[in-house]
Amino acid sequence: LESELNEDPNVQGLALDLPESLYSSKVLNAVKPEKDVDGLSDVNLGRLVRGDAYDCLVPPTVCAVMELLEDLGGKNVLLVGASGTVGAALQCMLQREGATTLSCRWKAPELQTKLNHADVVIVGSTKPDDVPVSWIKPGTTIISCSRDLVSGKRQRWIQSQQYRKWDLRCLKLQLLSPVPSDIEISRAQSPKAVDVLAKEIGLLTDEVEIYGQTKAKVRLSLLERLKDQPDGKYVLVAGITPTPLGEGKSTVTIGLVQALTAHLNINSFACLRQPSQGPTFGVKGGAAGGGYAQVIPMEEFNLHLTGDIHAITAANNLLAAAIDARILHENTQSDKALYNRLVPVVNGVRGFSAIQLARLRRLGISKTDPGTLTEEEINKFARLDIDPSTITWQRVVDTNDRFLRKITVGQANTEKGFVRQAQFDIAVASEIMAILALTTSLQDMKERLGKMVVANDKKGEPITAEDLGVTGALAVLMKDAIKPTLMQTLEGTPVFVHAGPFANIAHGNSSVLADKIALKLVGEKGFVVTEAGFGADIGMEKFFNIKCRASGLVPSVVVLVATVRALKMHGGGPNVTAGAPLKKEYTEENLQLVADGCCNLQKQIQITQLFGVPVVVALNVFKTDSPAEIDLVCKIAKQSGAFDAVPCNHWSAGGRGAVKLAQAVERAANQKNNFKYLYSLELPIVEKIRIIAQKVYGAQDIELSPTAQSQVDRYTRQGFGNLPICMAKTHLSLSHQPERKGVPTGFILPISDVRASIGAGFIYPLVGTMSTMPGLPTRPCFYDIDLDPITEQVKGLF
């Protein structure tokens, strides 16, 4: 019967949304033919309620039935093998819904007649031998907790499940004035249980992995289930050139989704980067938004989250350890000893591992028996011959540890003098983080991890993680990190937190996978809002040319964030010192400074237009901004080609303060969209760099150092010439000189070096030196951080 039922196209099978691990052995036994199952035996649904697994098995059943009945109202429902207390409860509830209910044991003689009259059959257990498929009339809905009976159907049902408008319970804000600290606001709000949120946005139970009360990972299988569903609109939040005064891109991102979903009743998702713990304990504090536009609980967001950065650290450092250990072992062993250790006899058998066979194939050796390799082949296979001076793979920690910026490793006697100079980077600067952000599947991630180039051999050929035999282990370490983490805003709307690559030497955008999943979950009319680090000239340019190329996704709207204060600084306002009171230029009306500073806004609007995407300017309002200043910025923005320009107050008012922005974004998303990349990948590396420098930064030209030129030549020769470009340039100016605010012109952009992240898939030219390891100041912010041992509450994160 099982196979018949599963293959009969007339039978509509519905399985309940229970992960397999929730089935008890009794339920599994219940679908095996040798068991005698009837309404009174101890394996029917009623018994299970009182038995061993009721609290996971039955409540979803009851709820799912009730939910289904809304769609199936007034049907004839037959309960088969569902007696006992819950069988009766089900019957009672079904009757209240207006369904006609019958109940029957599996062996009862009247089963065939009853089945014939039923529109819906609810089976508490199955006894396949007794039920010929012909007894079930075409079009009957079967609700079962027996997976074997309907497993084929379940697949079909899941695939065909269509998008529904969310029935989301938003959380109310109790706005206080003056606005309390971020952690006080976060703590004052009780987040919804994350499994409730997951259900509200259409996730199935087995697509969600709960991590505590407020975080969950979402499985990638959803992309397969919803692959035929159209994507929602894709919104990028970018900014003007940053100043020490801050612009608030994250708060705009969060405020915008709070406005869309909690106030305009439009499905929306924010996709954010996971912050590094370095700055959390260093100088910056949290990164979960601020004021009444935050992700909650903010301490979870800012601490370990679901461990993705730790997984990256572990994978990164395993590879680093493998490089140095391999050099040591190669340098201290003969070819034969090395080969015997690499391909040992285990229980009398000697064989290559899969990853070793792959290396043999790359070397053009088609042998599979370790005993048959020639001495030359053994040498080729066993020696990577890494040139230590070319190692580009660095160790990482997720701590601001300045003393690790330049170190010497290998000084213990056990390392036999193979010392070398090395460094630690902050964990988010790892290429593995850039890969996590750009990958599109587990298979793709594994391939990218294998392709990472860590050094050259002594002949100048690239050495990869795959050559070191570590691809599989890296993928195993990253298998959970690839799943985006679901959290919520202060108003209870959904947020994905996933990946946070360093925005200097990498692309600085959150993950492609989170965006893709969110675009399916919001549905065609919904919005996914994500953020690009730094100014639009850096973050947005990389978002379009690198991230959108990796994902194939087309952005609908760019939201460009500006503040009156930051524009005043671009207009020539005085420098700002941390701790000192703000100068009066920033706290009193000064229309001239604003007007002068708008050149930067104008330039960033023009950069956006290079990509053919409509731009909405979001002016993040401070209480010292005068109405005339606000009007002036909006007027200039619109004159400069913005689709609209809107002041917003989400920091003090939550989503309600960003409703006008949300409306403008919605209108802009319906504009004609001519999205295009800035350059073709086929162009030579130098040409691609020049296009970015001239068209985006406004440089007159570029100038490569000899090192940079030789690296370009090397990468081109190694076959990496047609990767996109990821500029490593200061974010504090459109030029390479941080002190040049506004819109600098006439400069020659110096390229001091060129490096590559082959696994992530980009070339990164260095414009000056980029620090990849922050430091702790004299008074790190950990002085204010504390844990109340009684309430378990975190204090002092902001």
Place this chain on the structure above:
Amino acid sequence: LESELNEDPNVQGLALDLPESLYSSKVLNAVKPEKDVDGLSDVNLGRLVRGDAYDCLVPPTVCAVMELLEDLGGKNVLLVGASGTVGAALQCMLQREGATTLSCRWKAPELQTKLNHADVVIVGSTKPDDVPVSWIKPGTTIISCSRDLVSGKRQRWIQSQQYRKWDLRCLKLQLLSPVPSDIEISRAQSPKAVDVLAKEIGLLTDEVEIYGQTKAKVRLSLLERLKDQPDGKYVLVAGITPTPLGEGKSTVTIGLVQALTAHLNINSFACLRQPSQGPTFGVKGGAAGGGYAQVIPMEEFNLHLTGDIHAITAANNLLAAAIDARILHENTQSDKALYNRLVPVVNGVRGFSAIQLARLRRLGISKTDPGTLTEEEINKFARLDIDPSTITWQRVVDTNDRFLRKITVGQANTEKGFVRQAQFDIAVASEIMAILALTTSLQDMKERLGKMVVANDKKGEPITAEDLGVTGALAVLMKDAIKPTLMQTLEGTPVFVHAGPFANIAHGNSSVLADKIALKLVGEKGFVVTEAGFGADIGMEKFFNIKCRASGLVPSVVVLVATVRALKMHGGGPNVTAGAPLKKEYTEENLQLVADGCCNLQKQIQITQLFGVPVVVALNVFKTDSPAEIDLVCKIAKQSGAFDAVPCNHWSAGGRGAVKLAQAVERAANQKNNFKYLYSLELPIVEKIRIIAQKVYGAQDIELSPTAQSQVDRYTRQGFGNLPICMAKTHLSLSHQPERKGVPTGFILPISDVRASIGAGFIYPLVGTMSTMPGLPTRPCFYDIDLDPITEQVKGLF
């Protein structure tokens, strides 16, 4: 009413087991007086079923009610304000249970009368103004989902909840022969959902934090709830002196609980260490037991688990970064500049943070206004004056990275020449791991973290984490790691995985908190089985003298694990080479070698008897062991004073193979127990070391190097003289010479250095050099590890 109800000792309040985060705003609103709530409004329980939060709110309600009714059968039940679909369903179910049910709206005139007749009142929502407490007769049980009404009572109910025998569904094993690989066995078994397991062993919903399908953290609040419940029996698994052939302490630990719970129906818990990821990818493979005695899923056990080791790494390295950064800042700033930065003006106000005030108090400065400190006080406060040559705090990674054994840090120009030699240890060697294993509460952990000594100042006084201002941040980073992780064995019995300190320089035992929680959960007749690393002379000695002292727990039985093969090596059998076939001495009967080797077993039994605890020898049987060999070992063991000696076969047969061991352990646990520590803490450090060396190791005496002696003097002077001793000695021999098998005698134990983990609370003398960073071999086991990108299955872990 709320306070009246909560304070009236005659009213027995029962709240449902729902975490607060599951309450919807509507439920919370429902208990506010200004809302008009009646049976037909939209805030009663019935409405909520169909409304926004039904699937978390109602199923526990229904189930909880049904469970409660078993105890309350035949009572008069009044449903107040619980109408709608679920109200009716409840009524229907209650009737089936034989309860007389009434239902009533809150405002109904008959409420008082009905309340007077009810034994049990189920309230779907509350309208406190309408219900004077006098209406509720003494002894009435109230079941409510409104937390405010009964929050006081809830506390009382939770505290009084008594232990019940577990109703545990065990998983069946399908034993195969030959025994497949560990990961194949692990993967062939479907674990129960961890929330089901948690419920089965008596955990309340809000005491559990789910991490995916198979792992959960357990909150420490349980210790308060069950504090009046007697502990179960406490069993320690220890071993003979290890050999390269392995003994199988972990498999015995797991096999024993599988036997106790799945075969003898006795509540039991295994408490295990979390393995380091270093060996997982290096040489050793997994550590989740083996064969049919394993923790599943073994890949989760061996990988990130719930992130505890990553949290330790983060905390450890934040402290390390703080030390070097502080030295740099002190060396490059005047007292005034330093002070101004440490105590900055923020928004016009200047104040000390809490941790700075604490430092002032330690310095004997009672001022609280930063402006009033004298120059001398500023100097004392702002300068820690760390002597870099005395730094004992090392950075850690959870990777076998041998090139970090000795490094030079601070070589970048930004660190202005303050280079120094340092090292990385493997993460589990961090003192924070030792603290995690010994702590008894969040408060205690925070205090221990603050007390950690990281260096001396230039006057020789200890500098602590608290002096660096980082205690709170460390506690915040460790706030989730302090909760033990719940997993399960292959047979579905519960396991805690928590902490795994390095067994050389620390005590090598899993956590006190996991043991304490497990001892409450198993109940008075149940068993908690935990493990001591290495041989009994090291692991068990530290377990008794350090861990039991920290916990105050008294062990009931020691299980001493031996194998015929390992005993043969102690009897003079030939050396074993990895990869090479075993010599015939180990695969053929050789009674003489066995008899000779039993000297080691005998000595370890005698060591156990020093502590007054009965010992059962578990002989872990291999298929090559002859019946005569097995009998001989058991005979000698019993002659040597073991309470019993039992061969066991859990590796090939699961719990069934350890039933005889379990029965012997149960009998032994009923023996008279004379547990005592080996030495008094009041003795001088040197005397304590001598007692361990002579009584446990069998040394003739000890000999301290001048360095060791000066360290002893320093610690004694600093007030750390009465800490317990944690010997850092090779585990491969009872002596300090690894090659001396059997029972060496007449040796003088050389103490080369003495160090201290003040936060963890022990002094550790070094007997020779201890490597705290393993290395990767030529062919690390990651060559075999892979991830199937389609099934997401991990391959090659063993």
